[in-house]
Amino acid sequence: MEYTSVLIQFLNGLASASSLFLVAAGLSLIFGVTRVVNFAHGSLYMLGMYMAVWLSERIGFWLAVPMAAAIVGLLGAVVEMVLLRKIYQAPELLQLLATFALLLVIKDAALWVWGAEDLLGPRAPGFAGTVQIADGALPQYDLLLIALGPLVLVVLHFMLAKTRWGILIRAATQDREMAGALGVNQRWLFTGVFALGALLAGLGGALQIPREPANLSIDLSVISDAFVVVVVGGLGSIPGAFLAALLIAQAKTFCIALGYSKATLVVEFMVMAAVLVIRPWGLLGRVPANLRGPAAVPLPFHPPSPRMLRIFAVLSGALVLLPLASDAYALVLLTDILIFALFATSLHFILGPAGLYSFGHAAYFGLGAYAAGIFSLQGKFPMELALALAPLAAGLAALVFGWFCVRLSGVYSAMLTLAFAQIAWSAAFQWDALTGGSNGIVGVWPAPWLASKTAYYYLTLLLCAGAIIFLWRAIFSPFGYALRAARDAPLRAEASGIAVRSMQWAAFTIAGLTAGIAGALYAFSKGSISPEAMGVQRSVDGLVMVMLGGLQTLSGPLWGAALFTWLQDAAARNIDYWRAATGAVILALVLLWPNGLGSFLQSKK
Amino acid sequence: MGVLMVSNLAKAFGGVQAVAGVSFCVAAGEMLAMIGPNGAGKTTCFNMLNGQLAPDAGAIEMQGQSLLGKTPREICRAGVGRTFQITATFASMSVRENVQIALLSHARRLGSLLAAMENKFLKEANELLDQVGLRAQAGRPCAELAYADLKRVELAVALASRPRLLLMDEPSAGMAAAERHAMIQLAAQLARASKIAVLFTEHDMEVVFQYADRVIVLCEGALIAQGTPDEVRADARVRRVYLGELSEPTGDA
Numbered sequence: 072m073e074y075t076s077v078l079i080q081f082l083n084g085l086a087s088a089s090s091l092f093l094v095a096a097g098l099s100l101i102f103g104v105t106r107v108v109n110f111a112h113g114s115l116y117m118l119g120m121y122m123a124v125w126l127s128e129r130i131g132f133w134l135a136v137p138m139a140a141a142i143v144g145l146l147g148a149v150v151e152m153v154l155l156r157k158i159y160q161a162p163e164l165l166q167l168l169a170t171f172a173l174l175l176v177i178k179d180a181a182l183w184v185w186g187a188e189d190l191l192g193p194r195a196p197g198f199a200g201t202v203q204i205a206d207g208a209l210p211q212y213d214l215l216l217i218a219l220g221p222l223v224l225v226v227l228h229f230m231l232a233k234t235r236w237g238i239l240i241r242a243a244t245q246d247r248e249m250a251g252a253l254g255v256n257q258r259w260l261f262t263g264v265f266a267l268g269a270l271l272a273g274l275g276g277a278l279q280i281p282r283e284p285a286n287l288s289i290d291l292s293v294i295s296d297a298f299v300v301v302v303v304g305g306l307g308s309i310p311g312a313f314l315a316a317l318l319i320a321q322a323k324t325f326c327i328a329l330g331y332s333k334a335t336l337v338v339e340f341m342v343m344a345a346v347l348v349i350r351p352w353g354l355l356g357r358v359p360a361n362l363r364g365p366a367a368v369p370l371p372f373h374p375p376s377p378r379m380l381r382i383f384a385v386l387s388g389a390l391v392l393l394p395l396a397s398d399a400y401a402l403v404l405l406t407d408i409l410i411f412a413l414f415a416t417s418l419h420f421i422l423g424p425a426g427l428y429s430f431g432h433a434a435y436f437g438l439g440a441y442a443a444g445i446f447s448l449q450g451k452f453p454m455e456l457a458l459a460l461a462p463l464a465a466g467l468a469a470l471v472f473g474w475f476c477v478r479l480s481g482v483y484s485a486m487l488t489l490a491f492a493q494i495a496w497s498a499a500f501q502w503d504a505l506t507g508g509s510n511g512i513v514g515v516w517p518a519p520w521l522a523s524k525t526a527y528y529y530l531t532l533l534l535c536a537g538a539i540i541f542l543w544r545a546i547f548s549p550f551g552y553a554l555r556a557a558r559d560a561p562l563r564a565e566a567s568g569i570a571v572r573s574m575q576w577a578a579f580t581i582a583g584l585t586a587g588i589a590g591a592l593y594a595f596s597k598g599s600i601s602p603e604a605m606g607v608q609r610s611v612d613g614l615v616m617v618m619l620g621g622l623q624t625l626s627g628p629l630w631g632a633a634l635f636t637w638l639q640d641a642a643a644r645n646i647d648y649w650r651a652a653t654g655a656v657i658l659a660l661v662l663l664w665p666n667g668l669g670s671f672l673q674s675k676k
Numbered sequence: 677m678g679v680l681m682v683s684n685l686a687k688a689f690g691g692v693q694a695v696a697g698v699s700f701c702v703a704a705g706e707m708l709a710m711i712g713p714n715g716a717g718k719t720t721c722f723n724m725l726n727g728q729l730a731p732d733a734g735a736i737e738m739q740g741q742s743l744l745g746k747t748p749r750e751i752c753r754a755g756v757g758r759t760f761q762i763t764a765t766f767a768s769m770s771v772r773e774n775v776q777i778a779l780l781s782h783a784r785r786l787g788s789l790l791a792a793m794e795n796k797f798l799k800e801a802n803e804l805l806d807q808v809g810l811r812a813q814a815g816r817p818c819a820e821l822a823y824a825d826l827k828r829v830e831l832a833v834a835l836a837s838r839p840r841l842l843l844m845d846e847p848s849a850g851m852a853a854a855e856r857h858a859m860i861q862l863a864a865q866l867a868r869a870s871k872i873a874v875l876f877t878e879h880d881m882e883v884v885f886q887y888a889d890r891v892i893v894l895c896e897g898a899l900i901a902q903g904t905p906d907e908v909r910a911d912a913r914v915r916r917v918y919l920g921e922l923s924e925p926t927g928d929a
Contacts, residue, residue: 374792553780567777570749
């Protein structure tokens, strides 16, 4: 590459970094003060984009940008007052779930208002041309963005360092209880910070419209990028976010410039991996002073009682006999339920006993499905062999990703799992040659002897029941108890010789592998795989199934999966905005029982 | 000879010399109390011994094996058990399961995924619970236990690793006087019976002088006195350090 094009690419990277920095800075600020990781932050960015496109047709670009940012900031304030205030004291997992639900609601709201088509934004008047740099050209608008990032950094820095409000924010970030004891009005401080964070995200989105059309998938790609940025820069550090945004944007831009646009995800992953190995809390991050443990005392698991075992025996008998009495449609639904019961149980395994939050468990389900398709169609493996090998591929991915996830804890780990899932999803989406891109893979059919719905149902029953029983046994094995020991009191566990991280790593891998079994079975039952198989929606589905059934119960995931899959089958076709409906249900449950659905369900028993 | 040999241990935080060249040893079956006013460097010392802090200088040897640079897990494997100042137990398990998992960890049998834990090391777990007097509560969830009983669970969990040295940072913090005596007496009894070396910190001087075989005194990071309880009590420097600290002289033994 010539010197000039290197320079231009570098400037291009700087421009991309600015938007990324605005989002990440808002995320970091909000987390610092409220200790809530806002999964819907990318959605605020997306809203900023749509709002700015819509407004600029009416009031012109230059008025539309600040107006869009202000509206998103205002919306942030409303969200804080209506939703977040109710859940500051709730367990961490529920807080994450609530903001996640918000993401779903906002996505469908945008779909409803602006439609599914991408919305092209206007050029910025006065900055529509290019600047000649030696013999290359750079959009003038990029120069503006390049200047804006550092400007916002300086303004934020000044505000935090010099203004009374900024000092209060810093005080609350360092010691929330103390700041409260000193008479800081926390309610308005929190609302203000959330509004400011939302405004920054909205501004980032609004400023992006001359460069990129507003679209409905931007929320997830932005939030996973922002997660990577704050994890690399150090959660809570604004300069860290700036540095990390630069680093990642540059790495990606150069990848595209060198003609490896498919490698951007890999590069992003490598940058993050390298930083996390050297500095686990990020470039400028510090070891969090008081990471919260589980908010409530986790309930003990009990091995199935004799009564429960009898119920399971009857249930198994019924499941074996059912094909005799049911039609093909019911059989397909039952097959789905079995597959998702295994998926939910594998997620429960790491969420419950291991206490690891995963917001990207669908990655392993999807990898299992894709591996099955690729092995059988492109590898020309017999179906049985493909089915046996596919879970290993998912397990291998879990082995690699899990190594990073278990090094961090709580919300940090949750952000990483989502980022990894998004990376896996994008890989499936982009890698046309291998995965068929957005069309996916079609024609993944089982071997002739399994071709009938009944035969395939029995295969699914056998494998899913086997894997679920394996996972349940593991919970009551020495390994499972060691996991719980590591969750309950990590230091005590280490001081008793338990290798906490290795145990969690193994659990993560096992969960990935078993989710891979579910995924492979899914691929052969549907005959096709599309990127949705590993999309975020599926990860959320898994979480909802587990929460519905109760996190601290053994068989909860089964009932949750059955109920959810049946509901989805019955309602999804009749409800246009299924995503928003799921989100609304999650929000309602979280607001009504902020101390955990599991506890509610248990008290009802 | 000594189970634990500590020589010239030092640690500074910024400009503050928290521990400045402390040397001592603990023999098998011996109860060694570490005392000193607040800020004397006791907790820093403990955290270096159990691997949570890296010393700036000095040596820590456990039966001839250096513990420097080892993780808490490796230190456990080297034969050091510990209890925490803020009681740490596995809250989602029963009392017996707490001990069982520690026994399984000691036997390096945590890799098993298929066998149920229920009946593993049952006899050994019951024996340990007998020793700390919790056999009757073996099946209760830890989350339900009274504070003093949780301390006993933790002691049983620490003993399950079959330590040669037991580190107890304020084992009786937050207890009433009678419970305090019972706790230290229990530790002393078990240590002597199984020839375990015990190093503990304690604020209650009455307890220290009644149950410790030897006492070391830290002040501003330095070791200012050591010896039998009687010798330490008679030491002029200790009296000077403690006169401002204790409202009443420790006269009864």
